[in-house]
Amino acid sequence: MSEQHYKYVVLGGGQAAGYAAREFVSGGVKPGELLIIGKENVVSYERPTLSKAYCKPEGPKLPGFHACVGGGGEKQEPAWYKEKGIEYLTGTTATSVDIKGKSVSTDKGQKYSYDKLMVATGSTNITLDTFGAKNAKLNGIFYLRDIADGDKLNEGIAKAKNASKEVVVVGGGYIGMEVSSMLTPHGLNITLVFPEDRLMSRLFTPDIAAYYEKYYQDKGIKLIKGELASGFADAGDGSVKAVELKSGGTIPADLVVVGAGAKPNVDLFEGQLDLLEDKPGGIKTNAQLQTSNPDVYAVGDIAAFPQTLYGGGPSRQEHVQHARLSAAFAASEMMAPGKRGDYNYLPFFYSREFDRAWQFYGINQGEPVFFGDASAGKFGSYWIDDGKVVGAFLESGSGDENNAIKQVATVRPSAPSKDELSKAGLDFATKA
Ligand code: FDA
Ligand code: NAD
Missing domain, CATH: 3.50.50.60 (FAD/NAD(P)-binding domain)
Incomplete structure (x- = not known):
C-alpha cells in the first residue's frame, strides 16, 4: 500500500x-x-x-x-x-x-x-428492508440520495411511462413531497403514502399541511395518510407490481420512490x-x-x-x-484556529414544490400562530415559546419578507398575544 x-x-x-x-x-x-x-x-x-x-x-x-x-x-x-x-x-x-x-x-x-x-x-437513505418490509429490493423501487440514484430513477420513469404509469411515492417528508411534485409533469398517476396524519408533520402545523395537501390533490396527486408501506408485490419477474400497506390494502405501482428518512x-x-x-x-x-x-x-x-x-x-x-x-x-x-469564534447556526429549512416555495427559520417549538391568507397562497406561522417568537414559516415570501422572518427567528422578540400576532402577520416581522 x-x-x-x-x-x-x-x-x-x-x-x-x-x-x-x-x-x-x-x-x-x-x-x-x-x-x-x-x-x-x-x-x-x-x-x-x-x-x-x-x-x-x-x-x-x-x-x-x-x-x-x-x-x-x-x-x-x-x-x-x-x-x-x-x-x-x-x-x-x-x-x-x-x-x-x-x-x-x-x-x-x-x-x-x-x-x-x-x-x-x-x-445514507434508510431503506425499507431495515423495517422488515417484504420484497423491498424488487426492481422498480428507487431511493434518491445521489446522482447515480437520480440516473437510475430517470430510467425507471422512462419505463413507467411505457407501462401502467402507476407510481407510488412512500414517505410524507421532504423527498416524498419534492419527488411527487418533480414527477408530475411526466403525466404519471402518483399516489403519496405516509404514516402520519398530515404531510411534513415534523414541521407543518395542521393549518399549513392542509394548504399543501389540497394543493397536491388539485395537481392530481392522491394522498394516503396514516398508512405504512409494509411490503411490495412481485410482478413475477423480479419487478414491483404493487405496494402493500400495513392495514392490508395494496396500491398498484410499477415505479416506487421511497423517502423514509436518512x-x-x-x-x-x-x-x-x-x-x-x-x-x-x-x-x-x-x-x-x-x-x-x-x-x-x-x-x-x-x-x-x-x-x-x-x-x-x-x-x-x-x-x-x-x-x-x-x-x-x-x-x-x-x-487558522480560533479565528471564527463559535459556530452559531440558525436552523433554516426550505422547499420548492410546483410553483410553491416556503422558508422556515429558527425552531418550531411552543405554540404555533397562523397568519395570512391560505386561499390566496400567501401565509405563514410563528411559533411562540416562553413568551418569545422563536420560529417563523412563510410561503411565497419575497426576498425582503424572507429576510424579515429570518431576523425574527434570530432576534426572538417578545410575543404579543396570539390574536395580535396573527392579525399583524408579516407586518410583525417586517416592522420588528
Ligand atoms: P452529502 O451526503 O452531501 O455528501 C457526503 C458524501 O460523502 C457523499 O458524496 C458520499 O458518497 C460520500 N461518502 C460517504 N462515505 C464515504 C466514504 N467512506 N468514502 C468516500 N466518500 C464517502 N437540504 C436543504 O436544506 N434543502 C433542500 O432542498 C435539500 N434537498 C435535498 C435533496 C436530496 C435528494 C437529498 C438527498 C438531500 C437534500 N437536502 C436538502 C439535504 C442536503 O442535501 C444535505 O443536508 C447535504 O447534502 C449534506 O451535505 P454533506 O456534505 O454533509 O453530505
Ligand atoms: P423525512 O424524515 O423528511 O421523511 C421521511 C418520511 O417517511 C416520514 O413521513 C416517515 O414517516 C415516512 N416513512 C418512514 N417509513 C415509512 C413507511 N414504511 N411507509 C410510509 N412512510 C414511511 O426524510 P426524507 O424525506 O426521506 O429525506 C431524506 C433526507 O434528505 C433528510 O436528511 C432530509 O433532510 C433530506 N432532504 C431535505 C430536503 C429539504 O430540506 N428541502 C429535500 C429533500 C431531502
Missing part, C-alpha cells in the same frame, strides 16, 4: 466538500496541501437539485449544478480543483480511518496521512471518535466543529454540534445551508 501525506484531507466529496474547498482556497491553501476523497464519480454538486429538477422531463444535467452555484458562488468543475492544486479523488471509497495514526485508507489500496481531517461523509454515515469512526448513540446521533463536536480528536472536524449531516442559539444541546441538521456554512467554518478553523 503506497502512502502520501496531505496537510488537509476532506473525507466525503458531497455537498460540503465544494464549499470547504472554496474556503480553503480563499484562506490561501497551497497547491498540494488539500486532498478530497469522494465515493461518487463526480465532484461536489448542489444535492437539492436532485429532488427538485433532476428527474423532470428535460431536467438539468451536470456540470450545470456543481458547487458552489447554489450558494451564489462560482461553478467548480473538475478543472477548478486542478487549477487550484487540489487533489480530488472521485469514485474512491475510504475503507478505514486510523484516527490515532492520522491516516485514511481507500478501496484503491492507497493510504493518505494528514495533519487535519474534515469528516463530511453525509447520510441516517448519518459514522461507521468508520466507531470506537475512535465520540459518537452520539441516541438522537440526534452523529459525531459529537464542540462549537468549533472539532470532534473528540482536536485534529478531526465534522461537518454537514454527520456533525452533532452544540446548538449555541438554543441552550447548547447537540443538534444535527440534515440541510444544505448547514452543510455549506459548517464546511466553510471548519475549513477556516483548520487553517
Whole structure:
C-alpha cells in the first residue's frame, strides 16, 4: 500500500466538500496541501437539485449544478480543483480511518496521512428492508440520495411511462413531497403514502399541511395518510407490481420512490471518535466543529454540534445551508484556529414544490400562530415559546419578507398575544 501525506484531507466529496474547498482556497491553501476523497464519480454538486429538477422531463444535467452555484458562488468543475492544486479523488471509497495514526485508507489500496481531517461523509437513505418490509429490493423501487440514484430513477420513469404509469411515492417528508411534485409533469398517476396524519408533520402545523395537501390533490396527486408501506408485490419477474400497506390494502405501482428518512454515515469512526448513540446521533463536536480528536472536524449531516442559539444541546441538521456554512467554518478553523469564534447556526429549512416555495427559520417549538391568507397562497406561522417568537414559516415570501422572518427567528422578540400576532402577520416581522 503506497502512502502520501496531505496537510488537509476532506473525507466525503458531497455537498460540503465544494464549499470547504472554496474556503480553503480563499484562506490561501497551497497547491498540494488539500486532498478530497469522494465515493461518487463526480465532484461536489448542489444535492437539492436532485429532488427538485433532476428527474423532470428535460431536467438539468451536470456540470450545470456543481458547487458552489447554489450558494451564489462560482461553478467548480473538475478543472477548478486542478487549477487550484487540489487533489480530488472521485469514485474512491475510504475503507478505514486510523484516527490515532492520522491516516485514511481507500478501496484503491492507497493510504493518505494528514495533519487535519474534515469528516463530511453525509447520510445514507434508510431503506425499507431495515423495517422488515417484504420484497423491498424488487426492481422498480428507487431511493434518491445521489446522482447515480437520480440516473437510475430517470430510467425507471422512462419505463413507467411505457407501462401502467402507476407510481407510488412512500414517505410524507421532504423527498416524498419534492419527488411527487418533480414527477408530475411526466403525466404519471402518483399516489403519496405516509404514516402520519398530515404531510411534513415534523414541521407543518395542521393549518399549513392542509394548504399543501389540497394543493397536491388539485395537481392530481392522491394522498394516503396514516398508512405504512409494509411490503411490495412481485410482478413475477423480479419487478414491483404493487405496494402493500400495513392495514392490508395494496396500491398498484410499477415505479416506487421511497423517502423514509436518512441516517448519518459514522461507521468508520466507531470506537475512535465520540459518537452520539441516541438522537440526534452523529459525531459529537464542540462549537468549533472539532470532534473528540482536536485534529478531526465534522461537518454537514454527520456533525452533532452544540446548538449555541438554543441552550447548547447537540443538534444535527440534515440541510444544505448547514452543510455549506459548517464546511466553510471548519475549513477556516483548520487553517487558522480560533479565528471564527463559535459556530452559531440558525436552523433554516426550505422547499420548492410546483410553483410553491416556503422558508422556515429558527425552531418550531411552543405554540404555533397562523397568519395570512391560505386561499390566496400567501401565509405563514410563528411559533411562540416562553413568551418569545422563536420560529417563523412563510410561503411565497419575497426576498425582503424572507429576510424579515429570518431576523425574527434570530432576534426572538417578545410575543404579543396570539390574536395580535396573527392579525399583524408579516407586518410583525417586517416592522420588528
Ligand atoms: P452529502 O451526503 O452531501 O455528501 C457526503 C458524501 O460523502 C457523499 O458524496 C458520499 O458518497 C460520500 N461518502 C460517504 N462515505 C464515504 C466514504 N467512506 N468514502 C468516500 N466518500 C464517502 N437540504 C436543504 O436544506 N434543502 C433542500 O432542498 C435539500 N434537498 C435535498 C435533496 C436530496 C435528494 C437529498 C438527498 C438531500 C437534500 N437536502 C436538502 C439535504 C442536503 O442535501 C444535505 O443536508 C447535504 O447534502 C449534506 O451535505 P454533506 O456534505 O454533509 O453530505
Ligand atoms: P423525512 O424524515 O423528511 O421523511 C421521511 C418520511 O417517511 C416520514 O413521513 C416517515 O414517516 C415516512 N416513512 C418512514 N417509513 C415509512 C413507511 N414504511 N411507509 C410510509 N412512510 C414511511 O426524510 P426524507 O424525506 O426521506 O429525506 C431524506 C433526507 O434528505 C433528510 O436528511 C432530509 O433532510 C433530506 N432532504 C431535505 C430536503 C429539504 O430540506 N428541502 C429535500 C429533500 C431531502
